[in-house]
Structure formats: C-alpha cells, structure tokens
Amino acid sequence: MEDIKRIAEKTKKTLQGAGAQKAQFTVTEKEKHEFNVDGGEFSLFRTLFDRSLSITAYKDNKKGSAFINQFDDSSINSAVMDCIKSAESGIPDEAYDIAPRQEAETFRDGAYEPDMDLFFQRTRELMKDITERHPKIIMEQMIVSHDKVHSVYQNTNGTEFESFTGAYSVSLMFSAHEGETTTSFFGSGVYTDSLDRPFIELGSLEKDLSDTEAQLTTIPMEGKFEGVIVLTPGSLGGFLGSAVSNFVSDGVILEKTSIWLDKLEKQVADSRITISLCPGDSRIVCGEKYTYDGFRSQDYDLIKDGVLKSFMLSLYVSNKSGFAPAKNSSFSVIIEGGDTSYEDMIKNIKKGLIVGRFSGGQPGVNGDFSGVAKNSFLIEDGKVKGAVSETMINGNLAELLNNLVAISRETTADGTTVLPYMAFDKVVISGK
Amino acid sequence: MLEDHVSNKKALFPNGVHTELREQKSRNRRVSLVQGNLTGNARMESSGTSARVYQNGVYGFSSMAECSGEAAETVLKAAAENALFMDRHVGRGKEPLPIIPCGGIPLSKKIQDAAQKHYIEFAKELDSYITAHCPKLSSRSVVAMEDSMEKIICTSDGYDGHICAPRSYVYVFLNSETTSGTPIELFVPFGGSGTFLENFTDPSLCYSKIDALYEQLMHKREGIYAEAGYKTVVLGGLMSGMLAHEAVGHTVEADLVLGGSVAGPALNKCVASELVNLVDFAHTAFGKPAPLPVYLDDEGTPAQDATLIKEGILTGYLHSRESAQHFEAMPKGNARAWAFSDEPLIRMRNTAVLPGKDKLEDIIASVEDGYYLLNSTNGQADTTGEFMFGINMGYEIKKGKLGRALLDTTISGVAFEMLKTVDMVSDTVEWASSGYCGKKQPMPVGMGGPALRCKVMIGGR
Numbered sequence: 001m002e003d004i005k006r007i008a009e010k011t012k013k014t015l016q017g018a019g020a021q022k023a024q025f026t027v028t029e030k031e032k033h034e035f036n037v038d039g040g041e042f043s044l045f046r047t048l049f050d051r052s053l054s055i056t057a058y059k060d061n062k063k064g065s066a067f068i069n070q071f072d073d074s075s076i077n078s079a080v081m082d083c084i085k086s087a088e089s090g091i092p093d094e095a096y097d098i099a100p101r102q103e104a105e106t107f108r109d110g111a112y113e114p115d116m117d118l119f120f121q122r123t124r125e126l127m128k129d130i131t132e133r134h135p136k137i138i139m140e141q142m143i144v145s146h147d148k149v150h151s152v153y154q155n156t157n158g159t160e161f162e163s164f165t166g167a168y169s170v171s172l173m174f175s176a177h178e179g180e181t182t183t184s185f186f187g188s189g190v191y192t193d194s195l196d197r198p199f200i201e202l203g204s205l206e207k208d209l210s211d212t213e214a215q216l217t218t219i220p221m222e223g224k225f226e227g228v229i230v231l232t233p234g235s236l237g238g239f240l241g242s243a244v245s246n247f248v249s250d251g252v253i254l255e256k257t258s259i260w261l262d263k264l265e266k267q268v269a270d271s272r273i274t275i276s277l278c279p280g281d282s283r284i285v286c287g288e289k290y291t292y293d294g295f296r297s298q299d300y301d302l303i304k305d306g307v308l309k310s311f312m313l314s315l316y317v318s319n320k321s322g323f324a325p326a327k328n329s330s331f332s333v334i335i336e337g338g339d340t341s342y343e344d345m346i347k348n349i350k351k352g353l354i355v356g357r358f359s360g361g362q363p364g365v366n367g368d369f370s371g372v373a374k375n376s377f378l379i380e381d382g383k384v385k386g387a388v389s390e391t392m393i394n395g396n397l398a399e400l401l402n403n404l405v406a407i408s409r410e411t412t413a414d415g416t417t418v419l420p421y422m423a424f425d426k427v428v429i430s431g432k
Numbered sequence: 433m434l435e436d437h438v439s440n441k442k443a444l445f446p447n448g449v450h451t452e453l454r455e456q457k458s459r460n461r462r463v464s465l466v467q468g469n470l471t472g473n474a475r476m477e478s479s480g481t482s483a484r485v486y487q488n489g490v491y492g493f494s495s496m497a498e499c500s501g502e503a504a505e506t507v508l509k510a511a512a513e514n515a516l517f518m519d520r521h522v523g524r525g526k527e528p529l530p531i532i533p534c535g536g537i538p539l540s541k542k543i544q545d546a547a548q549k550h551y552i553e554f555a556k557e558l559d560s561y562i563t564a565h566c567p568k569l570s571s572r573s574v575v576a577m578e579d580s581m582e583k584i585i586c587t588s589d590g591y592d593g594h595i596c597a598p599r600s601y602v603y604v605f606l607n608s609e610t611t612s613g614t615p616i617e618l619f620v621p622f623g624g625s626g627t628f629l630e631n632f633t634d635p636s637l638c639y640s641k642i643d644a645l646y647e648q649l650m651h652k653r654e655g656i657y658a659e660a661g662y663k664t665v666v667l668g669g670l671m672s673g674m675l676a677h678e679a680v681g682h683t684v685e686a687d688l689v690l691g692g693s694v695a696g697p698a699l700n701k702c703v704a705s706e707l708v709n710l711v712d713f714a715h716t717a718f719g720k721p722a723p724l725p726v727y728l729d730d731e732g733t734p735a736q737d738a739t740l741i742k743e744g745i746l747t748g749y750l751h752s753r754e755s756a757q758h759f760e761a762m763p764k765g766n767a768r769a770w771a772f773s774d775e776p777l778i779r780m781r782n783t784a785v786l787p788g789k790d791k792l793e794d795i796i797a798s799v800e801d802g803y804y805l806l807n808s809t810n811g812q813a814d815t816t817g818e819f820m821f822g823i824n825m826g827y828e829i830k831k832g833k834l835g836r837a838l839l840d841t842t843i844s845g846v847a848f849e850m851l852k853t854v855d856m857v858s859d860t861v862e863w864a865s866s867g868y869c870g871k872k873q874p875m876p877v878g879m880g881g882p883a884l885r886c887k888v889m890i891g892g893r
Contacts, residue, residue, distance in 0.1 A: 038687055038690065039687065039690030039691050039692070040491060040521075040691075041489075041524060042518060042521075042522035043490060043491060044490065044491040044492075044493060044518070044775060045490070045491075045492055045514040045515075045517055045518045046492070046493035046494060046495075046514065046775060047493075047494045047510055047514060048494070048495045048496075048773045049494075049495070049496040049497065050495070050496075050497045051497050052478070052497075052775055062470075063470070063473055064473050064474075064475075064477050064548065065472075065473060065474035065475070066474065066476070067474065067475070067476035067477070067478070068476075068477050068478070069479065069480065069497040070479065070497065071479075071497070078555040079477075082475045082548075083475075085547070085548060085549075086474070086475060086548040087473070089473075089547070089548050089549035089552050090470050090473050090552060091468075091469070091470040091552070091555075091556075093469060093470065095469075101743075113463055120521070124521075124522070135871070137692070138691055138692040138694065139693065140687075140688065140691030140815065141687075141872070143872070173691075175691070175815060175816075176694050177692050182692055182693075182694060182815070182816050183816070184814045184815075185691075185814055185815045185816075185817060213809075224660065242450075250471075251466065254466050254467060254469065254471070255571035255573070255607065256570070256571065257467060257570060257571055257572070257607055257615050284822070285488070310632075320469065331470070359812045359814070359820040359844075360820060360822065360842060361808070361809050361810060361820070361822015361823065361824075361840060361841070361842045362809040362810050364615065364616070364617070364820050364839075364840045365607065365615035365616070365617055366614045366615045368614075368839075368840060370840070370841055370842040370891040371820050371822070371842050371844075371891070372818065372820045372842075372844045373665050374814065374818075378570050389818070389847075390471075390818065390844065390846070390889065392660070392842065392844060392889065392891045394660075394842075394891050411859070428660075430660055430891070431516060
C-alpha cells in the first residue's frame with residue numbers, strides 16, 4: 001500500500017504553488033477481492049488494486065475539478081494544473097466554498113482486512129444453501145466482494161480526515177424456473193462487516209429467494225382499481241430515492257422546480273412518517289464519515305413526524321438558495337418500524353398489491369410515477385392471493401406520503417438502509 | 433497516447449491457457465450549467481493494466497492502477513494464481529477455448545484533447561441562446577462532455593490491437609409547466625462518436641434542434657394524460673431502438689440465456705412478425721459507420737455483425753468466446769470491458785431493428801385511435817422479455833392525424849409477444865448513442881430503428 005499521506009502533502013503543496021486560493025482533495029487506495037457466479041456456476045476470481053486522487057480547486061471564486069489514479073509527481077502536477085486551468089476558464093460564483101476547519105480525525109470501521117478463507121467458505125455455503133433450499137432458483141449472477149479502502153481527505157482550511165474501512169458485499173441476481181415457466185429476475189443484496197453468520201441469513205436474501213419461487217404461478221390481473229400498495233423494504237428504497245431526487249436534492253432546489261421548495265418545517269407527509277439519514281447508526285456498515293464538502297457527517301431527520309426538516313443540499317446549493325446544507329451526504333436511510341405487524345398489515349387490506357420491485361419511468365418532476373409492478377402479489381380481503389404479471393401501478397410520490405395506511409413493525413437492515421414495509425392507499429392498479 | 437508495455441509480455445503468458453493482457457486509459461471531460469450556474473467543471477483520467485486467464489472453465493483476473501512492464505508482469509502472475517485457485521476449489525473441468533485466427537488492428541485514431549475552456553464556452557453559448565429564444569421556461573441545463581477509452585489489447589490467441597474510441601455530446605434539458613402548473617421536462621442530446629473538437633465546431637448548428645425541443649415542450653404544456661390500456665401505437669425510431677436494446681438485446685446475451693432468459697427456449701422459433709429483422713452491428717451499418725463503431729473486443733475477437741432476428745425468427749445470441757464454445761457458435765466481438773479494472777462481459781454494440789418499406793406519414797395515417805411515441809426517459813427489461821419504457825414525449829393519434837401532446841407516461845409489454853403485433857415498419861432508421869448500458873459495468877452502446885406500428889400497454893393516470 002502507498003503512503004497516501006505523503007501524496008496528500010505533495011498535492012497540497014502543488015496546489016498552493018499553482019495559485020489555488022482554496023482547495024480540497026481526497027487520496028484513496030483500494031483493494032478488492034471478488035468472486036463471481038454466472039448461470040449458477042463459479043466463473044471468476046478477481047483481485048484489483050486501485051487508487052485515486054480527486055481534487056477541487058478554487059481561484060477568484062471560480063471552480064475546477066480533476067480526477068486521476070496515478071501518484072507519480074508528473075501526474076499530480078498535471079492534474080493540479082488541469083484543475084487550476086479549468087477553474088480559470090470557469091464562471092465566478094461566490095457560492096463556491098469548502099467547509100471551515102474541522103477537528104482532525106482518524107476513522108477505523110468494519111473489517112479492514114478480509115478473512116479470505118472464511119469469506120470463500122461463506123460464499124460456497126451461500127451457493128449450497130440456495131441450491132438445497134431453493135431448487136427452482138437459477139442464479140443469473142452472484143457477485144461477492146471484499147473492499148478495503150484507505151483514504152485521506154484534506155482541505156486548505158486545515159481539515160484532515162483519514163479513514164480505514166473494509167466490508168463484504170453480496171449481490172444476487174436471480175429468477176425461478178420450472179419447465180419453460182420463468183419468473184422476472186430479482187436483485188437482492190447485503191453489505192456486512194461480519195462473517196459470523198451464513199450470508200443467506202442476512203438482510204432479506206432468504207425471503208427474496210422464497211418470494212421469487214412463489215412467483216412461478218401467476219394469477220390474471222384484469223381491470224383497473226384504486227387500491228393499497230405494500231412496498232417491501234427493497235422497493236421502498238427505490239421510491240424514497242425518487243422522492244429525494246424530485247423534491248429535496250441539489251438539482252431541483254437550484255432549478256427551483258421542487259414542489260417542496262416552500263415546505264421546509266411544514267407537513268409534507270403523514271405524521272407517522274419519520275425518515276432519517278444516519279450513516280452513524282450501528283446498523284449501517286461503514287457509513288459516511290465526512291461529506292463531499294468536508295464537514296464531519298452527522299445523522300439528521302429529513303422528515304420528522306411528517307414535517308420536512310431539511311433539504312439534501314451541498315454547500316454550494318445551500319449558499320445559492322439560503323437553505324442549510326444537509327448534515328451528511330449519504331443515502332443511509334432509516335425508517336424505524338411502526339406499530340403494526342406485517343401479518344396484520346396484510347389482513348387489513350381489502351384489495352391491493354405487495355410490490356416487490358417497481359420498473360418504472362423516471363417520475364416526473366411533480367412526482368407522478370407510472371410503471372410495472374414486478375415480483376408482486378395480489379391481496380384480496382386480507383389474503384395474499386398469488387403473484388401477478390403485467391400489472392401497472394401509477395400515482396404520485398408526494399400524495400403517496402400523505403396516504404399512509406400502516407408501517408410494519410418488522411424492518412430489514414441490509415447494511416446500507418433500515419426499512420420497514422409501508423402500505424399506501426389510493427394508487428391506481430391496472431391489469432391487461 | 434498510451435505507451436505499449438504489454439505486447440512484449442506474451443512470453444510470460446501461462447502455457448496452454450487463454451490469456452488476455454490489456455492496458456487502458458479512460459478519460460472524461462464534463463461541464464454542467466444549471467440555470468447558467470457552473471455546477472460541474474471536471475477532467476477525469478484513469479489508467480492501468482489488467483490480465484485475465486482462463487483455466488478449465490474458470491477465470492482469474494487482476495488489475496492495478498499502473499501502466500508499466502512491471503505492472504503487466506504483476507497482474508499476469510496474479511490472474512494466473514486466481515485462475516489456479518478457482519480451478520482447484522470449484523474447477524469445472526472444461527475444455528480450452530477454441531483457438532481463433534490471429535491478427536492485429538493498428539491504432540487508427542488519436543485524440544485531440546480540447547481545453548476545458550472550449551467546453552465551457554460552448555455550453556455558455558447554448559445557454560445564452562436558450563435564455564434569449566425560449567421565454568416560457570422554468571429552468572434550463574446544458575451539459576457538454578467527452579469520454580474515451582484507449583486500449584492496447586494483447587491475447588494468447590486471437591487479434592491484438594490498439595484501439596481508441598472517443599465520443600462526445602451536448603445535452604440540453606428544458607423545464608416548463610403545464611397550464612395547470614404541473615412541472616414538465618424534455619431533453620435532447622447532440623453528438624456521437626468522435627472528439628468534442630470534431631463534433632462541435634459551431635454552437636449555432638445546435639440551435640434548430642433546441643428550437644424543435646422547445647416547440648415540443650410548448651406542445652407538452654398543453655398535454656393530456658394517455659388513456660390507460662392496451663393500445664395501437666406508433667413507436668418512433670428512438671423508441672424502437674430502445675426496444676431492440678432493452679427488450680430483445682439483453683435477453684439474447686448468452687450469459688443471460690444461461691441464467692434462464694426467455695430467449696433460451698426460443699432459438700430458431702418465431703418471436704416476432706415477419707416484418708421484424710434485428711441486428712447487432714459491429715462497426716458499419718447501412719453503408720455508414722455505426723454510431724459507436726467496435727472493431728475488436730477485449731478477448732481479441734475481431735468484431736462482426738450479429739443477426740439476432742431474421743424475418744421474425746430468433747436466429748442467434750450474443751457471445752463471448754466462452755459462451756460461443758458452450759452454444760457451438762462463432763464469437764463476433766461482443767465481449768467488452770469498461771474500465772482497465774473490469775473484465776470483459778457480453779455487451780451489445782449498435783443494436784437496431786432494420787427498416788421496412790412504409791412511410792412514417794402512412795403509418796400515422798393508418799391509426800384510427802392511438803399514440804405516436806417519440807422519446808423516453810428510461811427503459812428496463814426483464815429476462816422474461818417483459819419491458820417498461822418511460823415516455824416523455826408523444827402525441828395522440830385520432831383518425832390518422834396527430835393530436836395533442838402527451839404528459840409523461842409508461843408503456844409495457846412482453847417483447848416476443850409485442851413484436852408479433854408489428855404490422856408496419858418505416859423506411860428510415862433513427863439512432864441514439866448518448867447513454868450508457870448498465871450491466872455490472874457501464875458501457876457506451878448505440879441503438880436504433882425505424883418507426884413501428886404495434887400494440888402495447890400504456891399507463892394513464
């Protein structure tokens with residue numbers, strides 16, 4: 001491994017010598033060990049050694065950025081010069097800035113060094129477990145890896161953060177098959193720093209495999225009705241990502257196209273909904289330690305009891321808009337469990353759909369969404385009737401948050417988010 | 433330009449096993465203007481060396497962020513050890529890959545690297561034009577970018593080559609509101625294969641396309657929601673290209689066929705109307721360079737066109753050398769890698785539905801009650817062939833005439849069922865190449881097609 005602190009010092013000196021008035025940069029070195037399974041069989045073992053230097057420099061209120069993965073003097077000099085020249089060609093804007101000096105910190109998180117023997121053993125065990133317990137599953141692709149990352153962040157206000165992180169990730173893409181009958185594919189995964197338990201017990205892997213096998217038989221879905229959708233923790237994350245992007249992110253606040261632009265400290269969702277961004281939570285593996293702008297990351301509530309408490313803004317858009325920057329730049333979303341069991345949630349639904357995956361168009365800026373409910377099950381009179389195919393759902397993300405029916409007591413923690421099942425009313429569900 | 437540190441390392445290749453050694457530099461230049469604010473102004477480069485070794489049915493791969501003879505030797509050794517590890521623990525006992533002819537492809541293109549100022553000034557010119565000529569906007573964005581991959585590929589058998597593939601685009605995003613206050617957005621990309629300096633000599637050449645986009649956005653301001661249901665539609669060329677890529681192309685990638693895609697049992701069967709022909713072009717299509725030409729893949733296979741559907745019959749899959757061996761087919765250069773640290777995967781190149789004989793105006797005139805769908809926000813498809821495309825621009829068709837514009841909606845269907853409903857095919861092809869296909873790694877691809885009359889499910893509200 002390189003002495004990346006030396007590279008950081010070299011970069012800082014070069015930036016100062018080149019006339020940068022402000023700057024921030026991150027030096028990173030990474031190692032990846034990865035096993036692949038394709039079509040149900042082990043196919044590849046790869047080991048990667050990579051590094052990067054990411055620089056942003058400011059001169060006369062202008063900004064430029066450069067990214068390289070070579071650490072020799074000549075490459076660093078030329079990246080710095082590229083960065084400065086880009087800044088000089090730019091447009092002046094007083095909103096460009098970096099975080100003030102933060103206390104220096106060193107972070108050590110996760111399993112920095114992999115236990116390769118146990119890791120490979122767990123990987124083979126996962127394949128064996130899937131084959132034995134879920135014989136109808138064909139593993140289109142399985143990627144398991146350990147990523148070891150050492151990085152140093154510095155800025156010209158004197159901040160230095162150093163971090164050492166390591167974690168294992170498991171990513172599965174699979175479908176179920178019986179004769180010529182095939183289900184839709186489904187993706188599931190977990191991120192963990194522990195090899196204490198078999199992979200199949202983590203996150204929602206086992207349930208996702210079972211649900212997919214249950215989708216081999218589908219029932220016809222005809223007509224159109226307004227009903228309740230139950231978003232699984234997996235599909236809920238996608239809906240939340242779209243809502244964030246449409247209503248509270250940098251782009252829509254800078255463009256002033258967000259329909260929540262004047263909703264800060266106002267009710268935007270059912271009062272039972274609290275959405276938090278918590279990279280520091282113990283259930284989040286190797287969560288963000290510092291933001292892209294150089295602030296120490298802190299957990300915060302995006303929506304608390306239905307009230308919008310923050311936008312998810314960078315320092316630049318914060319300075320442009322006058323709203324506070326987000327306290328972290330992660331998507332480590334946590335929604336705590338509610339007071340209804342998943343079983344009772346289903347029992348109380350007259351007619352609706354459990355949506356395992358949503359394959360939809362990018363929702364419009366107003367939050368309208370429309371798409372196919374994949375890996376989904378019909379609910380009638382409080383019972384799960386069976387899997388459906390070619391079923392579309394449409395509604396509006398902002399309205400959805402105000403049409404909450406229930407939040408399940410059960411949550412799924414996959415190492416990146418902690419999410420429950422959530423049921424929402426007044427969604428249009430239509431068959432062929 | 434990359435200096436060659438790999439060609440003289442063939443003597444170090446492990447004996448009797450297929451080996452690839454690759455040196456690569458990837459570059460990206462990007463400028464983003466949002467409401468005239470310079471939100472992005474970045475130049476990125478990454479380079480390194482990788483090796484992959486195939487042993488008895490399993491691969492070992494290794495890469496490092498360095499281009500040197502020493503790096504080449506290190507990754508070769510590590511890849512061979514990884515292949516050996518896999519063979520010992522999960523060996524599949526397969527035969528060696530069939531040998532393919534040797535040859536070489538020399539470098540035919542060098543990159544002329546534009547200064548960042550050039551991108552910024554070009555984007556500013558377009559932004560000024562939009563501000564002056566598009567008064568009813570709520571917001572606007574302009575992105576100017578170039579990306580490129582330069583590779584030196586060296587294989588134990590097959591072709592060696594030094595290839596360079598730049599592409600450059602400008603994206604314009606325009607936002608407005610409907611008369612009832614609903615936010616709407618449209619975007620258009622300009623550009624294609626080639627450097628920014630080659631493709632963008634004069635901002636004024638983009639003005640007519642910005643005008644056309646603005647006109648469509650104004651139509652959309654008065655837009656209506658499509659009526660949900662199973663409808664007759666005319667898919668514009670960009671939409672049929674997306675269909676070719678997402679709903680058919682992915683299902684016939686041989687690794688997905690082995691993973692259980694619907695194309696497995698469909699080979700040599702009727703999957704579409706006899707009017708439908710579909711080809712994954714390598715480097716030349718309809719007598720012209722394809723949008724993103726590919727001459728050599730990362731396994732050393734020289735690229736050739738792959739016919740996928742001929743007169744409605746599914747005739748083949750897309751292959752790597754390993755999958756071609758499995759299916760007893762010829763590899764045609766579809767194994768492509770994105771970054772130096774990526775292994776080759778089966779990818780499309782320039783996938784298109786072939787043109788037919790109908791005129792677009794006749795196709796529209798033939799529709800009593802339906803929709804003309806022009807462009808999409810995104811698309812996804814399943815290995816079952818079930819697809820979904822977000823539609824962000826289209827018009828209703830009433831009694832053979834175009835009517836009101838549509839607000840955003842979605843269409844869906846099952847490819848091998850929907851393609852059987854195609855009963856008219858236009859005589860001109862539209863191409864798109866500005867995005868990335870996602871499949872473990874991103875990859876630039878071209879997709880295109882003529883207008884198709886067919887039936888799909890359309891979502892309403």
